[in-house]
Amino acid sequence: xxxxxxxxxxxxxxxxxRDAGSDGDAxxxxxxxxxxxxxxxxxxxxxxxxxxxxxxxxxxDRLDDRFGEDFTESAPFWLPxxxxxxxxxxxxxxxxxxxxxxxxxxxxxxxxxxxxxxxYVRAVGDSAVIDATVNTFVLVVAFTIVALVIGxxxxxxxxxxxxxxxTFRTIYLLPMSLSFVVTAxxxxxxxxxxxxxxxxxxxxxxxxxxxxxxxxxxxxxxVVFALVWQFSGYTMVVYLAGLxxxxxxxxxxxxxxxxxxxxxxxRVIVPQLKGSTISAAIVLMVFALKAFDFLYSLVSGYxxxxxxxxxxxxxxxxxxxxNNWAYASAIxxxxxxxxxxxxxxxLYYEYDKGNL
Amino acid sequence: xxxxxxxxxxxxxxDDDGSDIVxxxxxxxxxxxxxxxxxxxxxxxxKSTTLRMVAGLETASGGDIRLGGRSxxxxxxxxxxxxxxxxSYALYPHMTSRENMSFxxxxxTDMTDEEIDERVQNAAELLxxxxxxxxxxxxxxxGQQQRVALGRAIVRDPEVFLMDEPLSNLDAKxxxxxxxxxxxxxxxxxxxxxYVTHDQTEAMTMGDRIAVLDGGELQQAGTPLECYHRPxxxxxxxxxxxxxxxxxxxxxxxxxxxxxxxxxxxxxxAVNDVAGAEGVTLGIRPEDVEVxxxxxxxxxxxxxxxxDVVEPMGNENAVYLGFGADPTxxxxxxxxxxRRVEAGQRVIARFPPDAIHLFDxxxxxxxxxxxxxxxxxxxxxx
Numbered sequence: 001x002x003x004x005x006x007x008x009x010x011x012x013x014x015x016x017x018r019d020a021g022s023d024g025d026a027x028x029x030x031x032x033x034x035x036x037x038x039x040x041x042x043x044x045x046x047x048x049x050x051x052x053x054x055x056x057x058x059x060x061d062r063l064d065d066r067f068g069e070d071f072t073e074s075a076p077f078w079l080p081x082x083x084x085x086x087x088x089x090x091x092x093x094x095x096x097x098x099x100x101x102x103x104x105x106x107x108x109x110x111x112x113x114x115x116x117x118x119x120y121v122r123a124v125g126d127s128a129v130i131d132a133t134v135n136t137f138v139l140v141v142a143f144t145i146v147a148l149v150i151g152x153x154x155x156x157x158x159x160x161x162x163x164x165x166x167t168f169r170t171i172y173l174l175p176m177s178l179s180f181v182v183t184a185x186x187x188x189x190x191x192x193x194x195x196x197x198x199x200x201x202x203x204x205x206x207x208x209x210x211x212x213x214x215x216x217x218x219x220x221x222x223v224v225f226a227l228v229w230q231f232s233g234y235t236m237v238v239y240l241a242g243l244x245x246x247x248x249x250x251x252x253x254x255x256x257x258x259x260x261x262x263x264x265x266x267r268v269i270v271p272q273l274k275g276s277t278i279s280a281a282i283v284l285m286v287f288a289l290k291a292f293d294f295l296y297s298l299v300s301g302y303x304x305x306x307x308x309x310x311x312x313x314x315x316x317x318x319x320x321x322x323n324n325w326a327y328a329s330a331i332x333x334x335x336x337x338x339x340x341x342x343x344x345x346x347l348y349y350e351y352d353k354g355n356l
Numbered sequence: 357x358x359x360x361x362x363x364x365x366x367x368x369x370x371d372d373d374g375s376d377i378v379x380x381x382x383x384x385x386x387x388x389x390x391x392x393x394x395x396x397x398x399x400x401x402x403k404s405t406t407l408r409m410v411a412g413l414e415t416a417s418g419g420d421i422r423l424g425g426r427s428x429x430x431x432x433x434x435x436x437x438x439x440x441x442x443x444s445y446a447l448y449p450h451m452t453s454r455e456n457m458s459f460x461x462x463x464x465t466d467m468t469d470e471e472i473d474e475r476v477q478n479a480a481e482l483l484x485x486x487x488x489x490x491x492x493x494x495x496x497x498x499g500q501q502q503r504v505a506l507g508r509a510i511v512r513d514p515e516v517f518l519m520d521e522p523l524s525n526l527d528a529k530x531x532x533x534x535x536x537x538x539x540x541x542x543x544x545x546x547x548x549x550x551y552v553t554h555d556q557t558e559a560m561t562m563g564d565r566i567a568v569l570d571g572g573e574l575q576q577a578g579t580p581l582e583c584y585h586r587p588x589x590x591x592x593x594x595x596x597x598x599x600x601x602x603x604x605x606x607x608x609x610x611x612x613x614x615x616x617x618x619x620x621x622x623x624x625x626a627v628n629d630v631a632g633a634e635g636v637t638l639g640i641r642p643e644d645v646e647v648x649x650x651x652x653x654x655x656x657x658x659x660x661x662x663x664d665v666v667e668p669m670g671n672e673n674a675v676y677l678g679f680g681a682d683p684t685x686x687x688x689x690x691x692x693x694x695r696r697v698e699a700g701q702r703v704i705a706r707f708p709p710d711a712i713h714l715f716d717x718x719x720x721x722x723x724x725x726x727x728x729x730x731x732x733x734x735x736x737x738x
Contacts, residue, residue, distance in 0.1 A: 249446035252413050255433040256440045256518075257508070258464025267459070271450040 151235025
């Protein structure tokens with residue numbers, strides 16, 4: 001029995017040695033004459049047949065030198081997700097860009113031999129795309145600013161050491177947990193021309209009825225209002241955290257310095273919320289760019305109400321309603337650049353502060 | 357500049373369960389125009405709360421606070437002509453030193469920008485920080501932030517300065533330096549100042565007068581040396597002075613004090629002062645205990661003791677002495693730094709009869725204080 005165990009153990013050890021031996025590093029330890037010489041330097045003196053192994057080893061060493069000593073050892077952990085993200089995110093973006101350079105439309109596959117910027121030229125001249133761009137811009141800016149202002153006011157009110165503070169916080173945050181589909185549905189009911197809550201309420205004051213969804217002048221603002229309702233709670237929570245980080249002494253010092261409450265907030269407290277404002281604004285803008293789901297659910301289709309067409313809806317409509325694949329890709333790239341122009345400066349700001 | 361009067365000021369906090377916590381209990385103290393009053397006491401004694409009531413950051417539950425004869429209770433902090441220096445400095449991080457210092461003037465006065473600028477410049481020169489004016493607080497060291505915080509108060513030229521432990525975030529060296537500097541500035545400006553600290557060294561060295569608080573109650577208000585040599589009660593005697601006064605519980609038997617481990621002969625003056633009292637506490641300051649080598653006490657003011665621990669300070673040694681061979685519960689004596697005293701050594705400790713304090717054992721009230729007859733008459737100690 002004991003003999004069997006010891007032979008098994010030595011056999012296992014040998015197997016392990018061979019396994020490790022296949023790894024360039026361990027070969028040196030094995031003391032296997034020729035290959036030891038070859039792997040050590042990986043230079044021209046090594047025999048021609050083992051040169052490739054030596055070459056890889058040298059490359060790995062150089063990678064380790066360049067990116068830190070654990071670079072190759074840790075590769076099994078970070079490399080797979082790195083490649084997956086690279087392929088499916090950045091690869092897809094690149095492929096999308098290439099498609100936007102073709103004339104791909106209909107059911108015939110794209111022709112990659114003829115690449116030009118025709119689709120972008122067409123987009124610049126297309127009044128529908130220009131309208132959609134303007135709408136997207138208005139939506140992003142108006143929604144972000146209004147949500148920030150309302151969120152900050154709510155946060156300041158909730159921060160007054162009031163009773164049931166946690167309850168208020170939860171109530172204001174709840175709309176954020178609803179999906180766009182749900183909010184779109186019930187704002188559709190609220191905005192209903194004949195029996196929506198909004199028109200009934202306004203009717204009590206003798207205003208209206210207003211065609212919130214049907215009037216192209218108004219519909220975008222109605223959408224902004226609904227989105228603000230959904231996201232100002234989130235902004236409030238971000239600001240509340242920012243307010244909590246400001247020491248009480250700053251309020252007290254400002255009061256003793258003779259500042260009125262409004263001046264105290266405006267000159268001492270709000271400027272210290274700069275960090276919260278930036279991070280909340282980034283999230284809000286990205287959500288505004290993604291407002292496609294909201295508009296899609298509002299009308300249950302690709303054609304949003306007149307006056308509320310944004311780049312996202314236009315892009316999807318071009319792609320899936322009219323099969324203008326290349327044109328839709330070009331619009332997608334425009335949208336992508338808009339998002340990048342928001343995220344890019346933010347990433348740089350964070351990098352500059354040493355947070356990245 | 358004006359006189360500040362606290363008249364039976366009271367602060368009661370109501371706990372969540374409805375019970376009341378008295379933070380400040382009937383504190384009455386007058387601060388003369390231009391006076392530097394130090395509020396001192398252990399943490400939680402109500403000194404900061406008192407200061408915050410003067411600032412208007414807490415509302416007084418009772419009593420009156422008068423500034424220049426006019427009641428300021430009920431006024432908002434904005435409307436009181438006061439400036440406050442906070443322990444954490446509370447500098448606004450997004451503003452430069454200059455903006456921090458001019459903020460108060462911009463908000464509380466209608467001075468022109470030039471006037472404000474001039475005031476800020478003058479204050480900066482007084483504090484020796486003109487070159488720091490365009491930096492933000494994050495770029496300043498603790499001591500520099502401290503100066504900016506002081507500057508912010510000084511430019512206001514208020515009736516009263518309130519300072520809430522302004523030096524406690526500085527290291528020891530810088531603290532003693534700033535202590536002197538603060539005193540110099542206060543003397544230059546001659547502004548009424550209330551200064552809160554838990555550090556009795558700051559209280560002793562800086563104040564024209566000190567007010568000792570404990571448990572929300574005023575224990576004594578007087579000059580630093582009054583509090584040191586004529587403590588009103590046992591708490592003040594123990595709080596002021598470093599190392600603290602030694603206390604021994606004893607009972608009076610005629611002209612003798614009988615304690616657990618020794619008996620002490622009283623002089624006539626002391627016997628008269630303790631007449632009628634049963635239990636008393638004998639107090640003696642470490643520097644008044646006379647330590648001599650030897651083993652045989654000569655009279656009933658001397659005791660045979662054994663050195664337990666010696667703490668050398670350089671200029672003096674703190675010597676912990678135990679009665680007889682019993683090292684438990686030692687008392688402290690300070691002897692000159694050049695004297696050689698070692699643990700285990702047998703020495704005679706003498707409590708000079710004119711240096712002892714006697715307190716009522718139950719109320720803690722002072723019955724008898726040390727005699728000051730040996731004080732140098734050219735420089736009266738009080």
